[in-house]
C-alpha cells in the first residue's frame with residue numbers, strides 16, 4: 001500500500017482491525033462492504049444515542065419530563081412512533097436513558113476533547129463521549145455505548161487507547177466504559193504489562209496497515225453477520241495508493257481516509273484508474289469485487305492499481 005501522509009485512526013476503527021483486518025480494509029480503506037439491513041431494534045439504539053448526544057451537548061440538566069419528551073421525539077424520528085412495539089421500545093429507551101442520567105447525578109460535565117496518541121509517527125485519535133467531575137472529586141473520562149459490553153471489550157486495544165489517552169491528557173482521571181443496555185459503568189484497569197502489550201499491538205497494527213497487510217479472520221460465527229460477507233474474497237493485484245489529509249475529524253462511523261484526486265498516473269498498461277463523476281465510488285468497488293471484474297471509474301477519488309502485490313489472500317469459505 002502506498003500512503004502519502006501519516007495514518008490517523010479512531011480507537012473504534014483500530015479495534016476493527018483487531019477483530020478482522022480484512023473487514024477493516026473494506027470498511028475504512030475501500031469504503032465498501034454492503035449495507036446492513038436496519039431493524040427496529042437498531043433504530044431504538046439510534047434513538048437512544050441521539051438523546052444521549054443531545055444531553056451531553058446541553059449545558060442544562062434534563063428533567064424527567066424533558067427526558068420523556070426527547071425519547072418520544074427520538075423514537076418518532078427513527079420511525080418507531082407508530083410501531084406495534086412502540087410502548088416496549090419506549091420502556092427500553094427510558095430505562096437506558098435513566099441509567100445514563102443517574103451516572104451524571106451530582107457530577108459536573110466538562111467538554112470532552114479529542115486526544116491524539118502518537119505511535120511511531122502514526123496517530124490514534126481518542127474521542128471520549130463525556131468527561132465528568134464526580135462528586136467524589138474524581139474525573140471520569142467515559143465512552144458511552146447503548147448496547148451490551150462485549151466479553152473482551154475492557155481489555156482490547158480500544159480500551160487501551162482510552163487508558164493511554166487518559167494518562168496523557170487527564171492525569172489522575174479514571175477511564176470508564178458505560179453500557180446502557182447493561183446498566184453498568186465499568187472502570188478500566190490494565191496492568192503495566194497489559195498496557196505495554198496492547199500499545200505494542202496498536203503499533204504493529206498501524207505498521208501492518210501501512211504495509212498493506214489485511215488478512216481475513218474467517219469465522220463461521222462472525223462472517224455471516226459481516227456487511228462484507230458477499231464481497232469478501234480476492235482483491236485485485238497491485239499496490240493501492242491513497243492520499244491522506246490530516247485535518248479530517250475521526251469518529252466511530254467516519255474515516256480519516258480522505259478522498260483526494262491525485263495527479264494523472266504515468267502511462268502504464270497495467271494500471272486501472274478510477275476517476276469519473278458517473279458512479280458512486282463504493283458502489284463500483286463493491287460491484288467490481290462481487291463480479292470479479294476490473295475496477296471502473298468512480299467519483300471524487302482515484303485508486304491506482306498497478307502491477308505489484310498487496311495482501312490479497314482469499315478467505316477459504
Ligand code: SF4
Nearest residue numbers: 020023216223226232
Ligand atoms: S466476511 Fe469474515 S473474513 Fe471477510 S471481512 Fe467479514 S469478518 Fe472478515
